[in-house]
Amino acid sequence: MSPRITSHDVAREIGVSQATVSRALRGDPKITPATVRRVREAAERLGYVPSHLGRSLSSRSTGxxxxxxxxxxxxxxxxxxxxxxxxxxxxxxxxxxxxxxxxxxxxxxxxxxxxxxxxxxxxxxxxxxxxxxxxxxxxxxxxxxxxxxxxxxxxxxxxxxxxxxxxxxxxxxxxxxxxxxxxxxx
Structure with missing residues (x-):
């Protein structure tokens, strides 16, 4: 069984912080479109799926x-x-x-x-x-x-x-x- 890919893995892959990965995937307007594209491409390549639990803990919303x-x-x-x-x-x-x-x-x-x-x-x-x-x-x-x-x-x-x-x-x-x-x- 493969280890679960995390946002930290995506960050390491492209040389940015985990916070940048999180903000890019949330659509934060402070993140440049080029960085958003790099993050999304790396996430796709690595097979990263954002944790619903983690997102709900940080946003206080379950969706x-x-x-x-x-x-x-x-x-x-x-x-x-x-x-x-x-x-x-x-x-x-x-x-x-x-x-x-x-x-x-x-x-x-x-x-x-x-x-x-x-x-x-x-x-x-x-x-x-x-x-x-x-x-x-x-x-x-x-x-x-x-x-x-x-x-x-x-x-x-x-x-x-x-x-x-x-x-x-x-x-x-x-x-x-x-x-x-x-x-x-x-």
Missing amino acids: NVAVVAELGNLTYPDTLPVMHDELEQHGYRTLLVAAQEGRELDHALLFDGSVDGVVLTTSRLTSELPARLQERGVPFVFLNRVARGVQADTVVADNAGGGGPQPGCSWGRGTAASRCSPGPPT
Whole structure:
């Protein structure tokens, strides 16, 4: 098994500091385009893949959004790819948390700092989860759902207008849904 290539290896390869490699790969405007190109070429040549864990520790952002969904609900197979694509365009990864009737949802992922926000899509969730997310300061948005006593952004289908495509939502840092855009035409 080959040793894992690190940003220090990339730095050594081209004679720059590890901080320069990190800043170049993050797109820091203080790094010249020529240096960015050299760093990217060396990273590619060496097979370097930035550590998501390291990046999240330094930025205090995981880049993850959890989508809590009932996989058996026929609405969500069409909605999930739209949400995934929209989140990805904004630099977020989608973590799917499957909610199943009769099974307790494992809340650890939602509360342990693994996600920057949560999309709640299931109608079977107890109202306890939104309240707990709110208490802990975890940004969340409801999709086609509301919970009494919880102030939160909600995205709903236009049932009166024929349903229309489901929107995908994306976060601004540290906020609940800041932007929603329609899915593909149906």
